[in-house]
Amino acid sequence: xxxxxxxxxxxxxxSGCSSAIQNAxxxxxxxxxxxxxxxxxxxxxxxxxxxxxxxxxxxxxxxxAMKIDNNQIHAANYHLWGESPDVxxxxxxxxxxxxxxxxxxxxxxLPVITELDQQTFYELEYEIHHFNGDMQGNAxxxxxxxxxxxxxxxxxxLISVHNFSRLVPIKEDGYDGLVATLEQTWLNINxxxxxxxxxxxx
Numbered sequence: 001x002x003x004x005x006x007x008x009x010x011x012x013x014x015s016g017c018s019s020a021i022q023n024a025x026x027x028x029x030x031x032x033x034x035x036x037x038x039x040x041x042x043x044x045x046x047x048x049x050x051x052x053x054x055x056x057x058x059x060x061x062x063x064x065a066m067k068i069d070n071n072q073i074h075a076a077n078y079h080l081w082g083e084s085p086d087v088x089x090x091x092x093x094x095x096x097x098x099x100x101x102x103x104x105x106x107x108x109x110l111p112v113i114t115e116l117d118q119q120t121f122y123e124l125e126y127e128i129h130h131f132n133g134d135m136q137g138n139a140x141x142x143x144x145x146x147x148x149x150x151x152x153x154x155x156x157x158l159i160s161v162h163n164f165s166r167l168v169p170i171k172e173d174g175y176d177g178l179v180a181t182l183e184q185t186w187l188n189i190n191x192x193x194x195x196x197x198x199x200x201x202x
Contacts, residue, residue, distance in 0.1 A: 028064065028175060029082040030092050030183040035099065044105040046201065047121040050097065051110065053089040055128045060085050064175060065132035067140065073132060079175045085131060089186060093126065096190040101198070122159075122197065123148040130165075131182070139168045139181035145193060147200055160200050164189055 059065055062084070063075030081088065090108060098106040110123070128143040142165035150156040166185045170177045 023078055025078050025080060026175065027080050027082040028179045030088055030179070030186070032088075032092055032095060034095060037099070039098070039102075039105060041105055043103075045103050047105045047107070048097065048101065048197065049110055049121055049123045050090060050094045050106065050108050051123060051125045052108075053086045053093065053126040053128060055086055055089075055131055059128060059131045064178065067130075067132050067134040069135075076175070089126070089128070089131075092183070092186055093124075093190050093193075096187055097124075097194050097197075100191060100194045119150070119152045121150055122201075123150065123156075124193070124197070133170065133178040133182075137170050139166075139170055139178055139185055141166050141182065141185050141189060147197060149202060159202070160196075162193075162196060164192075 058073055058075055061075045062080040063077060064079045064081060066074045066076065068074050094106060094108045097104075123146075125146040125148070126143060127145070128141065130140045130142040132140055134140060142163075144161060144163045146161050147159040148156055149159050166189060168181055168185050170181045172180065
Protein backbone atom coordinates (compact mmCIF):
# COMPACT_ATOMS: atom_id res chain seq x y z
CA UNK A 1 0.00 0.00 0.00
CA UNK A 2 2.82 2.37 0.92
CA UNK A 3 4.53 1.53 -2.38
CA UNK A 4 1.36 2.35 -4.32
CA UNK A 5 0.99 5.70 -2.54
CA UNK A 6 4.64 6.51 -3.23
CA UNK A 7 4.28 5.74 -6.95
CA UNK A 8 1.07 7.79 -7.16
CA UNK A 9 2.73 10.75 -5.44
CA UNK A 10 5.74 10.52 -7.76
CA UNK A 11 3.51 10.50 -10.84
CA UNK A 12 1.64 13.56 -9.61
CA UNK A 13 4.92 15.43 -9.04
CA UNK A 14 6.21 14.51 -12.50
CA SER A 15 2.92 15.52 -14.05
CA GLY A 16 3.09 18.89 -12.31
CA CYS A 17 6.66 19.44 -13.48
CA SER A 18 5.73 18.54 -17.05
CA SER A 19 2.82 20.99 -17.00
CA ALA A 20 5.05 23.73 -15.57
CA ILE A 21 7.63 23.18 -18.33
CA GLN A 22 4.99 23.28 -21.06
CA ASN A 23 3.49 26.49 -19.67
CA ALA A 24 6.76 28.26 -18.92
CA UNK A 25 6.53 31.90 -19.97
CA UNK A 26 8.75 32.88 -22.89
CA UNK A 27 9.89 36.48 -23.36
CA UNK A 28 10.83 38.04 -26.71
CA UNK A 29 12.35 41.26 -27.94
CA UNK A 30 13.72 42.71 -31.15
CA UNK A 31 17.41 42.03 -31.58
CA UNK A 32 18.08 45.74 -32.18
CA UNK A 33 21.80 45.52 -33.01
CA UNK A 34 23.44 48.83 -32.15
CA UNK A 35 26.65 49.91 -33.87
CA UNK A 36 29.10 52.09 -31.97
CA UNK A 37 28.59 55.57 -33.37
CA UNK A 38 28.36 59.22 -32.43
CA UNK A 39 27.14 62.39 -34.09
CA UNK A 40 27.81 66.03 -33.26
CA UNK A 41 25.19 68.69 -33.94
CA UNK A 42 27.75 70.57 -36.04
CA UNK A 43 27.87 67.59 -38.43
CA UNK A 44 24.12 67.72 -39.13
CA UNK A 45 21.83 70.15 -40.90
CA UNK A 46 18.42 69.06 -39.60
CA UNK A 47 16.85 67.59 -36.46
CA UNK A 48 14.22 64.83 -36.34
CA UNK A 49 12.36 64.03 -33.14
CA UNK A 50 10.74 60.58 -33.03
CA UNK A 51 7.70 60.56 -30.78
CA UNK A 52 6.65 57.46 -28.83
CA UNK A 53 4.86 55.04 -31.14
CA UNK A 54 1.12 54.78 -30.45
CA UNK A 55 -0.48 51.32 -30.75
CA UNK A 56 -4.23 50.88 -30.85
CA UNK A 57 -6.05 49.09 -28.06
CA UNK A 58 -4.75 45.69 -26.96
CA UNK A 59 -1.75 45.79 -29.32
CA UNK A 60 0.33 47.50 -26.63
CA UNK A 61 -0.07 44.58 -24.21
CA UNK A 62 2.90 42.38 -23.34
CA UNK A 63 1.14 39.32 -24.76
CA UNK A 64 2.13 38.88 -28.42
CA ALA A 65 -0.98 39.50 -30.53
CA MET A 66 -2.45 36.95 -32.93
CA LYS A 67 -5.35 37.75 -35.26
CA ILE A 68 -7.92 34.94 -34.94
CA ASP A 69 -10.47 36.27 -37.42
CA ASN A 70 -11.57 39.59 -38.90
CA ASN A 71 -12.84 40.93 -35.61
CA GLN A 72 -10.84 39.10 -32.93
CA ILE A 73 -7.30 39.51 -31.61
CA HIS A 74 -5.83 37.08 -29.08
CA ALA A 75 -2.98 38.07 -26.75
CA ALA A 76 -0.69 35.15 -25.88
CA ASN A 77 -0.52 34.08 -22.24
CA TYR A 78 2.92 32.47 -22.27
CA HIS A 79 4.65 34.29 -25.15
CA LEU A 80 5.27 37.86 -24.03
CA TRP A 81 7.24 40.88 -25.15
CA GLY A 82 10.17 41.61 -22.86
CA GLU A 83 9.20 45.30 -22.79
CA SER A 84 6.22 47.40 -23.73
CA PRO A 85 5.76 47.26 -27.54
CA ASP A 86 5.52 51.06 -27.85
CA VAL A 87 8.91 51.46 -26.16
CA UNK A 88 10.49 48.71 -28.27
CA UNK A 89 9.13 50.04 -31.57
CA UNK A 90 10.16 53.62 -30.74
CA UNK A 91 13.71 52.60 -29.85
CA UNK A 92 14.07 50.53 -33.04
CA UNK A 93 12.67 53.35 -35.18
CA UNK A 94 15.09 55.89 -33.69
CA UNK A 95 18.08 53.59 -34.15
CA UNK A 96 17.16 52.75 -37.76
CA UNK A 97 16.55 56.37 -38.73
CA UNK A 98 19.70 57.57 -36.97
CA UNK A 99 21.79 55.04 -38.88
CA UNK A 100 20.22 55.76 -42.27
CA UNK A 101 19.94 59.56 -42.07
CA UNK A 102 23.58 60.59 -41.58
CA UNK A 103 23.03 64.35 -41.99
CA UNK A 104 20.20 64.44 -39.42
CA UNK A 105 20.26 64.52 -35.63
CA UNK A 106 17.64 61.87 -34.85
CA UNK A 107 16.50 61.77 -31.23
CA UNK A 108 13.61 60.33 -29.22
CA UNK A 109 10.92 62.45 -27.66
CA LEU A 110 10.41 66.17 -27.42
CA PRO A 111 13.09 67.62 -25.12
CA VAL A 112 13.01 71.25 -24.03
CA ILE A 113 15.82 73.05 -25.85
CA THR A 114 16.39 76.76 -25.33
CA GLU A 115 18.93 77.32 -28.12
CA LEU A 116 17.09 79.20 -30.87
CA ASP A 117 18.83 77.39 -33.71
CA GLN A 118 17.63 74.04 -32.28
CA GLN A 119 14.01 75.11 -32.02
CA THR A 120 13.61 74.37 -35.73
CA PHE A 121 12.97 70.66 -36.15
CA TYR A 122 10.87 67.91 -37.71
CA GLU A 123 8.69 65.48 -35.76
CA LEU A 124 7.70 61.93 -36.69
CA GLU A 125 4.56 60.40 -35.19
CA TYR A 126 3.54 56.76 -35.72
CA GLU A 127 0.08 55.29 -35.15
CA ILE A 128 0.03 51.48 -35.41
CA HIS A 129 -3.27 49.74 -36.21
CA HIS A 130 -1.95 46.18 -36.69
CA PHE A 131 1.09 44.60 -35.02
CA ASN A 132 0.41 40.87 -34.94
CA GLY A 133 0.57 37.46 -36.54
CA ASP A 134 -2.37 35.70 -38.15
CA MET A 135 -3.68 32.15 -38.58
CA GLN A 136 -2.47 32.05 -42.20
CA GLY A 137 1.19 32.34 -41.16
CA ASN A 138 1.75 36.04 -41.79
CA ALA A 139 3.15 38.95 -39.82
CA UNK A 140 1.15 42.15 -40.15
CA UNK A 141 2.19 45.74 -39.41
CA UNK A 142 0.02 48.56 -40.64
CA UNK A 143 -0.84 52.08 -39.64
CA UNK A 144 0.16 55.61 -40.54
CA UNK A 145 2.79 58.23 -39.85
CA UNK A 146 2.72 62.01 -39.71
CA UNK A 147 5.57 64.40 -40.40
CA UNK A 148 5.47 67.82 -38.72
CA UNK A 149 7.74 70.83 -39.05
CA UNK A 150 8.27 73.38 -36.27
CA UNK A 151 9.87 76.80 -36.65
CA UNK A 152 9.98 79.48 -33.93
CA UNK A 153 8.50 82.07 -36.29
CA UNK A 154 5.80 80.01 -37.99
CA UNK A 155 4.97 77.44 -35.29
CA UNK A 156 4.16 73.76 -35.81
CA UNK A 157 2.58 72.57 -39.03
CA LEU A 158 1.75 69.27 -40.68
CA ILE A 159 3.89 68.40 -43.70
CA SER A 160 2.51 65.01 -44.77
CA VAL A 161 0.53 61.92 -43.78
CA HIS A 162 1.38 58.42 -45.02
CA ASN A 163 -0.51 55.14 -44.66
CA PHE A 164 1.36 51.83 -44.78
CA SER A 165 0.41 48.15 -44.68
CA ARG A 166 2.77 45.17 -44.72
CA LEU A 167 1.58 41.55 -44.68
CA VAL A 168 4.67 39.33 -44.76
CA PRO A 169 4.79 35.49 -44.75
CA ILE A 170 6.59 34.03 -41.74
CA LYS A 171 9.47 31.81 -42.85
CA GLU A 172 10.04 29.97 -39.56
CA ASP A 173 7.46 28.28 -37.36
CA GLY A 174 6.50 29.47 -33.91
CA TYR A 175 6.76 32.76 -32.08
CA ASP A 176 10.49 33.03 -32.84
CA GLY A 177 9.65 33.24 -36.53
CA LEU A 178 6.84 35.73 -35.92
CA VAL A 179 9.04 38.04 -33.85
CA ALA A 180 11.89 37.92 -36.38
CA THR A 181 9.49 38.74 -39.23
CA LEU A 182 7.87 41.59 -37.32
CA GLU A 183 11.29 43.05 -36.60
CA GLN A 184 12.44 42.86 -40.23
CA THR A 185 9.15 44.33 -41.42
CA TRP A 186 9.43 47.25 -38.97
CA LEU A 187 13.01 47.82 -40.12
CA ASN A 188 11.90 47.97 -43.77
CA ILE A 189 9.07 50.38 -42.92
CA ASN A 190 11.51 52.74 -41.25
CA UNK A 191 13.96 52.54 -44.16
CA UNK A 192 11.13 53.69 -46.44
CA UNK A 193 10.21 56.44 -43.96
CA UNK A 194 13.80 57.70 -43.92
CA UNK A 195 13.74 58.09 -47.70
CA UNK A 196 10.33 59.80 -47.65
CA UNK A 197 11.41 62.31 -44.99
CA UNK A 198 14.50 63.22 -46.99
CA UNK A 199 12.30 63.92 -50.02
CA UNK A 200 9.74 65.91 -47.98
CA UNK A 201 12.33 68.11 -46.31
CA UNK A 202 11.69 71.84 -46.65
